[in-house]
Amino acid sequence: MTKPCRLLAALLLLVPGIAFAQKAAVLLVPDRVFTATDRAMHEGWKVLVADGRIVAVGPDVAAPAGAETRALPGTTLLPGLIDLHVHLFLHPYDETSWNDQVMKEPLALRTARAVAHARATLMAGFTTVRDLGTEGAGEADAGLKQAIQQGIVPGPRLFIAGRALVATGAYGPKGYAYDVPQGAEEASGEGIVAAVRRQIAHGADWVKFYADYRWGPGEPSRATFSIDELAAGIAAAHDAGRKVAVHASTPEGMRRAILAGADTIEHGNDATPAVFALMKARNVAFCPTLAATDAIARYGGWSGGAPEPEPVRAKRASYAAALESGVRMCVGGDTGVFAHGANAREIALMAAWGMKPLDALWTATAGNAALLELGDEIGAIAPGRIADLVAVTGDPARDIGALERVAMVMQRGHLVRAPGE
Template sequence: MPQYTVHTSWLFDPKLKSARQNVSVTVNTVSGLIERVYERESADATLQPGDIDLRGKYVLPGLVDAHTHVFLHSYDEAGALKQKRDESMTERIVRAVNHCRTALLAGYTTYRDLGSEGMQECDASLRDAIARGLTPGPRLFVATRVLASTGAFECRTENAGGGHCLPASADAVDGPAECRQAVRRRIAAGADVIKFFADYRRRIMRSPPAVQHPYKASVLHPPAEPNPDYLVFDDEEMRMIVAEAALARCPVAAHCCTLEGALAAVEAGANTIEHVYFVSDELFTRMAEKRVVFVPTLAVAEKLHSARFRSAILPQTKRAFDLGVRLACGGDTGTYRHGDNVRELELMIEAGIPAADVLEACTVGGWESCGGDLCGRRFGWFEEGLQADIIAVEQDPTTVTGALRDISFVMKDATVWKLDGNPQGMV
């Protein structure tokens, strides 16, 4: 029988932002979809052969990490430049396969992977390999190579011989015409989402953020900010990227660290804004008006921007929430360990955002960050026709910190990958 039913006693409904009692969900292993969601009259359930009993557990939709890099592993082990320079493509692919398995077992059934970090279009190939059942992992939505202007997002060293001897991280383009071409090239190469850099550190760097020489000190030198972020595209270029992506019904993510970059990207029509560590109420008001999704990437900021993290970055994330900005949960996972994805949720809760809203941001918000219906699938809540992505934990995730670190059950597309805490089908 391709259909079977999952019986629950506590099921988090992101649309209601609260739990429902005694709900059963019938799924189909052929389509991978939810066929029926219904409430039982009592806690009792009649189990048919093949049914799964999750009564007594806390059940949620599969989680969505809205900002990942499957081809990066923790910067605590090696910085991005070192990974790109010193690790073979084979090693990076093997690592990515492991990252995907780990993420799935951690309850993440969808990854929006925002840039292959020197691995060209391998993210699209990995997405397809997972979709074909060759290896377990989240459903991937990928960007392939990011768009940036010449020299803006590359491994820059003083010893590059005048060119780039290291793997190119970006599809480097200048001027509206090249931006248009690059979007077309990315979509043809398999991108599900276009990612562009609105700003970046543009000076030579060895291992960001440690940069530049210890020159002799003098007036204004060394500067307080040795390698600040500056715009890398102008308004016309950003607008062209968004307009061209819109022709192919493709969502656009914008990396922005500066207020200037974020304002420009929002006005250009980007669907999601990543990072933004310098903000204003004007920016958030505009994002709320245009329903732009904010992915604050708190988990990477906690490490790379620790000086301002608790004093500025956490409070401004709460401010975005209070002003009605649409949030999604993506920690820039990969810069820290795949499997620790829920750190992003923990930090959002620490910022003062209610746990139920954070869970909604990590499910429905994640789907919206993938473009909503533009991504061609629906997932992140419980309804007929949605992808059958279901996870369960042992404690109430709306009240117990750390509950999501102990994943008991994982189903993706109606296939069970974890049962009673044990991986399934991964021999």
């Protein structure tokens, strides 16, 4: 990890720890533990937590004098789950269209929704998320992040991307006879580096680019930024110790982003085996956002059966190619397109569409933590790690739907959702 990244990670982890420090030790006794230090379930294991950290894990861990023992019968204990593609300032498109959310909903309303979304996310067992753009809500994510860090409102550990960056004229809303608010910051040419630095100055932990988009209604997506433009912006972000996520659905948009140095590619709807081979060669991670494609198809009337709509068939094909290629995967559902708190849909679909359930669980915990360069702090149940923990009823290795049956959530050793709540 670079020195700026280490400093940023330390600052992000330090502040909330003050608010949630735990004094008394707690011994958690579930039926089984998924540590994410390997890809196996450990029956009969226990976990000891004290002062916001994991102290011990294993079959023979005993409660020290004065510790509380909390039995969690019928449950599996997991590291706090991580969603690397959310939009806390959006809500499901079958409630209000994206255009109307950006154009008609006042910032105060969108911020109030985001506060509720953050709480729902945490209660669902997702203790860390990466928000990839406020979609017209400016830098309101920075204020939400501060409110969570200061313990003013409950929510997950939050990594933000601010307004995100689009090529001038490429995004929306469009079709109006006058200038309207845009869902991201427009930039082109020499202005890209300045835009990256401006977003970082306003609090962005990650920088997000849209490498392709639809220039007009009814048109297919096309690459927008040139390789040189992307490379300049990505270099500026990396110089500042920030990683870069790139929205790219087309093979050409993905190719340009990969060659320019992107850290993660989001969506990849029409990706080819050749593109995934290039991603693997350059160690670029892939966030397939299966749940967003599924949700949008259902909003259009699809019930989930055969025949599948073309976007779903294409998504299945690209995801299968990604799995076949061995490219590094991440879990991020584009949550906000569908309901916050339903984040586990992405993990379930990744398993249903071909990934082994234990691999999906590992990707949503240790794998995602490594992408955030916080693998030594979160994403696993091991001595010394931060005590972000979630207990679910059942065994998600046998029934991935168990992730929706959250029994307990612990954040930094602080119980934020108790069994029965």
